[in-house]
Amino acid sequence: xxxxxxxxxxxxxxxxxxxxxxxxxxxxxxxxxxxxxxxxxxxxxxxxxxxxxxxxxxxxxxxxxxxxxxxxxxxxxxxxxxxxxxxxxxxxxxxxxxxxxxxxxxxxxxxxxxxxxxxxxxxxxxxxxxxxxxxxxxxxxxxxxxxxxxxxxxxxxxxxxxxxxxxxxxxxxxxxxxxxxxxxxxxxxxxxxxxxxxxxxxxxxxxxxxxxxxxxxxxxxxxxxxxxxxxxxxxxxxxxxxxxxxxxxxxxxxxxxxxxxxxxxxxxxxxxxxxxxxxxxxxxxxxxxxxxxxxxxxxxxxxxx
Numbered sequence: 001x002x003x004x005x006x007x008x009x010x011x012x013x014x015x016x017x018x019x020x021x022x023x024x025x026x027x028x029x030x031x032x033x034x035x036x037x038x039x040x041x042x043x044x045x046x047x048x049x050x051x052x053x054x055x056x057x058x059x060x061x062x063x064x065x066x067x068x069x070x071x072x073x074x075x076x077x078x079x080x081x082x083x084x085x086x087x088x089x090x091x092x093x094x095x096x097x098x099x100x101x102x103x104x105x106x107x108x109x110x111x112x113x114x115x116x117x118x119x120x121x122x123x124x125x126x127x128x129x130x131x132x133x134x135x136x137x138x139x140x141x142x143x144x145x146x147x148x149x150x151x152x153x154x155x156x157x158x159x160x161x162x163x164x165x166x167x168x169x170x171x172x173x174x175x176x177x178x179x180x181x182x183x184x185x186x187x188x189x190x191x192x193x194x195x196x197x198x199x200x201x202x203x204x205x206x207x208x209x210x211x212x213x214x215x216x217x218x219x220x221x222x223x224x225x226x227x228x229x230x231x232x233x234x235x236x237x238x239x240x241x242x243x244x245x246x247x248x249x250x251x252x253x254x255x256x257x258x259x260x261x262x263x264x265x266x267x268x269x270x271x272x273x274x275x276x277x278x279x280x281x282x283x284x285x286x287x288x289x290x291x292x293x294x295x296x297x298x299x300x301x302x303x304x305x
Contacts, residue, residue, distance in 0.1 A: 015205020102260030
């Protein structure tokens with residue numbers, strides 16, 4: 001497990017160096033991010049449902065169930081806990097977003113694939129359906145404030161983004177037990193999907209290379225939020241879902257997914273709505289860095305239960 005995370009971390013370091021040396025950054029990173037989100041990540045999701053042995057379709061409903069339960073609980077935490085973590089009222093929504101949402105698209109899929117195998121990307125994609133819906137509803141309210149959301153309609157196009165469509169199609173493929181997908185379809189999707197892991201990690205490294213030194217040091221709010229995001233909340237959800245009766249495999253996938261560093265959507269939403277990005281940038285950087293240690297420890301803990 002440590003070897004897997006060190007491999008992923010090595011790619012992040014290469015991205016950091018590429019950013020510092022000018023090979024990456026700016027417009028290039030934006031275009032590559034769009035390529036990953038709109039093309040390679042959907043291909044990765046679809047290819048996970050086109051293996052010789054289809055993922056277990058009986059896990060679809062339990063995965064959706066555990067994901068809904070998880071985000072209902074995290075919504076409560078995100079609205080209640082931040083008032084105790086930061087003195088600045090304007091930062092409460094940012095802290096709440098950081099506690100609630102992990103970087104499933106950029107970090108979750110690569111890590112899940114590395115730990116559980118390529119077919120497990122399908123299970124992570126099922127979990128991400130609820131995550132994506134919550135980001136653009138609850139997450140947007142946390143970043144902008146409830147008052148600014150009044151009168152605004154939910155952007156339905158979020159539900160028809162290419163990653164979401166890929167998730168819907170992969171669920172359909174597995175649910176209908178569609179075997180033997182033609183190789184001229186499955187192989188190109190697999191090859192394109194394989195770009196996702198290194199490209200996403202290179203982008204993360206490059207984005208870190210442009211952060212000021214202060215963002216790398218953090219503060220009390222950043223480190224308490226980090227501890228909650230990477231360890232305390234995932235473990236709490238893990239024990240609760242185990243006690244409720246979800247299978248260990250479903251609980252394991254869900255725990256790893258919600259133990260990801262802070263979602264990059266937080267920074268994107270702050271920029272879109274004209275909010276200060278300082279705190280969200282700091283906590284995103286620190287959680288991404290420390291997740292290289294916490295994720296292996298979390299997986300080892302679950303394996304030895």
